[in-house]
Amino acid sequence: MEKSNKGKKVLKICLKILIPVVAIFIIAAIVLQCCGFGPLFGLYEPKSDSHKYTDELEDYGIWDNTIDKQMPQTVVYKLVMDHFKAPLPEGKTAKKVIFLGFDGFRADAIANIKDDPKSAIMYVKSKGGLYHTFAGGVPGKSEQHTSTAPGWASMLTGGWSIFHGINNNGQNKNANETFLTTLAKQGHPASFTASWREHTALSYRPDIVRSIKENIPVTYTHCIDDMDTYYHVLDYVAKAKGEKKTPQEDPDVVFFTFEFTDHAGHLYGFGNNKNYYQGSLDANKFGYDIIKTIEARSTYAQEDWLIVISTDHGGTGHVHGGQSIMERSTWLAVNKKLNVNDSYLSFEND
Numbered sequence: 001m002e003k004s005n006k007g008k009k010v011l012k013i014c015l016k017i018l019i020p021v022v023a024i025f026i027i028a029a030i031v032l033q034c035c036g037f038g039p040l041f042g043l044y045e046p047k048s049d050s051h052k053y054t055d056e057l058e059d060y061g062i063w064d065n066t067i068d069k070q071m072p073q074t075v076v077y078k079l080v081m082d083h084f085k086a087p088l089p090e091g092k093t094a095k096k097v098i099f100l101g102f103d104g105f106r107a108d109a110i111a112n113i114k115d116d117p118k119s120a121i122m123y124v125k126s127k128g129g130l131y132h133t134f135a136g137g138v139p140g141k142s143e144q145h146t147s148t149a150p151g152w153a154s155m156l157t158g159g160w161s162i163f164h165g166i167n168n169n170g171q172n173k174n175a176n177e178t179f180l181t182t183l184a185k186q187g188h189p190a191s192f193t194a195s196w197r198e199h200t201a202l203s204y205r206p207d208i209v210r211s212i213k214e215n216i217p218v219t220y221t222h223c224i225d226d227m228d229t230y231y232h233v234l235d236y237v238a239k240a241k242g243e244k245k246t247p248q249e250d251p252d253v254v255f256f257t258f259e260f261t262d263h264a265g266h267l268y269g270f271g272n273n274k275n276y277y278q279g280s281l282d283a284n285k286f287g288y289d290i291i292k293t294i295e296a297r298s299t300y301a302q303e304d305w306l307i308v309i310s311t312d313h314g315g316t317g318h319v320h321g322g323q324s325i326m327e328r329s330t331w332l333a334v335n336k337k338l339n340v341n342d343s344y345l346s347f348e349n350d
């Protein structure tokens, strides 16, 4: 009898402790999910939010294709190579391309700059178009992480990770060529400028070593931060009247990435907060300045420039890498109107 009373007492004490602990855990999980920390706990946004997200993107009314006609991010490679294959327009004597990469610039962050004609994205759209694209590969076929290294490699090589060998951050690229290497070998000096150390320390280290050993004119520069990247690129594209630059000081192919939005997203959350907003403004402001510097080149009238801006992935909460719509949805601005047909929708090197 005394034993069973003791048992009840223990049970009562346990319940007294357990119930508040479980309640606190449930409340904390709900609060963290609402604050965007869900993915850290494996609590991704429910499916219904995906529709809300794509509806919100469509509501901006700024896209030149519909979301069901999203192009794979690999299409960047096709745009660049097609540009160099096409004959020079009348009066032009040189082909040029610049690719502005805005790291982790979520598609809905375009809302932050869509009414600013002096933003890089909206300015480039006014010359051509702004298109829905996607990161993360083709589900069930070539799925890859919506991460930085696989994203840029897919744009640079035109294939998914099964083609370029980078399925996640922390991996070396294989021997399949980027458009930088291919065009440089064809006589178009190229440059790659970024402050994310992994680009030069890991992903493109095999390409850098090859460029050095085989004397391929691609210049890879690791910068301290985005401002350093900005000044480096400005130096590549500026050309004063009468200024003489060597081919490598004045590359035909300019590729760079800004980390403004990705850094803000990891620290403060991808989406609606003032730091992420500021990141999207900064990328656009400095990007716009670079484009205007190109237009002010003393040789601009004789040059045929392709200008492309895109992002490697979106984000959810403070992270990315998964397959949610917020992470997969990307975008592409280009200074030429595209006829988004099957050759764009299904393009991939394999």
Ligand SMILES: [Zn+2]
Binding pocket: 103, 104, 147, 148, 149, 262, 312, 313
């Ligand atoms: Zn990234």
